[in-house]
Amino acid sequence: MSKYIPDNQKHLTLDDRIYNQNELSKGTSFKDIARFLCKDPTTISKEVKAHRLSDWYHKGTFYNAKNFCVHRYHCKKTNACGKILLCGIKCTSCPTCNQTCPDFEKERCNRLDKAPYVCNGCEKQISHCTIAHKYTYNARFADRKYRECLKEPRSGISMTRRELHQKDRIISPLIEQGQSPYQIITNHPELELSVRSIYTYLDMGILTARNIDLKRKVKFKPRKVHKTQISDRGVFQGRTYADFQQLGLASFMEMDTVHSASGSSKTLLTFFFTREKLFLAFLMNRNTEGAVRLVFDRLEKRFGTYDFQSLFEYILTDRGSEFGDPESLETGFTGIQRTSIYYCDPMRSGQKGGLEQAHTMLRMILPKKTNFEFLTQWDVNLIVSHINSTPRESLQGRTPYDVALETLGEETLKAFQLRRIAPDEVNLTPKLIRFNQ
Structure with missing residues (x-):
């Protein structure tokens, strides 16, 4: 059904996310937001869940801010960790309570497990909410994370450190012996690399060998880019x-x-x-x-x-x-x-x-x-x-x-x-x- 909605295949813009944030603060449903933005409701749901901002520690929460056990209001346990023989302090006031108590249960808000998945629009004010683990949706933060995700797949190399090390053990010694990248690729098809990739890795400095180890690379000046090209x-x-x-x-x-x-x-x-x-x-x-x-x-x-x-x-x-x-x-x-x-x-x-x-x-x-x-x-x-x-x-x-x-x-x-x-x-x-x- 979503493919029949006009402009549904386009990415969300910053303006769309600002509108999304404002409507979430008013308590508007995903369906109504999606109808206005000409999107599928699932798109809005995925956007909020993927880019919501976690803030599990917030000053002003009731009792110990680092304790988010559901039993912390009525618990009278002392010395649950057993590290101190004579400890008269309640475990609910101890920072290590959540890590050591066998009866620990994390307190969660049902609002975070289903739509809208964030604290935006909640009747309780965040500063007065006793639940330590909170999620909020911020339009500018979401847009920044979205753009980082666009850049990340286009940067770096698509292999693990182990794979890179194995390829480097073959490529670098042969380059030091005077062999060209083309010669190496021809004799070692198991590398599954192109000649251009080897030159790129040498320029990036991620191999043991360097550009100076190539026989002819240092003899050529960088190619000049002509600026007198047709602009129209x-x-x-x-x-x-x-x-x-x-x-x-x-x-x-x-x-x-x-x-x-x-x-x-x-x-x-x-x-x-x-x-x-x-x-x-x-x-x-x-x-x-x-x-x-x-x-x-x-x-x-x-x-x-x-x-x-x-x-x-x-x-x-x-x-x-x-x-x-x-x-x-x-x-x-x-x-x-x-x-x-x-x-x-x-x-x-x-x-x-x-x-x-x-x-x-x-x-x-x-x-x-x-x-x-x-x-x-x-x-x-x-x-x-x-x-x-x-x-x-x-x-x-x-x-x-x-x-x-x-x-x-x-x-x-x-x-x-x-x-x-x-x-x-x-x-x-x-x-x-x-x-x-």
Whole structure:
């Protein structure tokens, strides 16, 4: 029945708990509270029982506050513990009465054993109640306990100390012998761990081995997180990598940018034909949405709308802010859709791995921390021509230029301002460009 109540599947909020506390103080039943909050009465009952606050010792209780035996009012026993031979003090006034008396019976209130399970709304005032064991419902305390329960399952590790010790006896000695986590997992499937889990445990410091014991871990700096990501998540609607995969394309275009060192705002807009392995790069004066659109418009005017559509029909790129306006890039200056843009998943540059590999070759000529301020498009065309004249194993030893010459045609390569470089003249070093870096 509860599934037919609107909003019944939602968690209780702090406001709901405050209302619950106020109504309990008025003596309202669980059924009436649940009807107002659109919940099942069982939900309210479980909430009160799970988050009620225990206060078994309260100052002002009748007789000894630490004695909660039901017989304490009429009991005349002395020396029930037998520790003192001559003891004239009544056991009801002794703190050890409840632990030593064989006739002890705990006093309980029937109100705590059935609804409402708490002292809220009781006719007796708590300060005048003689029962030592009390329960109250406090909305803010209940909400805090509820949030702690949400966090607790997501923290720590899901294994006992004994299990962790057994796994540590296998993992730590092998790491100290120079073995990698992948090697350990492959040879010891009984550990039932992933490679990522071992790295996590090493970072947490719960294993005997440490990060410094790994052969290559200390050689790498922490990866920098780019803060220039697209802030409007609505642009990804229908343009995610999952949407792109559903197209089942055998050939498409990959797009990205390469940044200059600090001191220059110039940026390279790069493209990669996945079938021909052809690499293109265009110099932009700044890394903005408008600068990217300017390159698209220039290429469309150079090739014409129809040829541009055939070359740049589908583009896969990352989530950089310079690509944050896909509609302006997809629509040409004639108002006709000229391309379709899709985005990789966050932190998954490998989804456009062909372009990333081409960037590796580009960085051989323009190493990181290179300033692009004095770079011209003529220099960029020369660099791209040398990269495209390098044989690729994936093309059975042929160069991207020769493959593109067959599939795209000589006129297209001339429009891209590319030329073939003789094999012995190919230079992939910083000496290629005419100015010193």
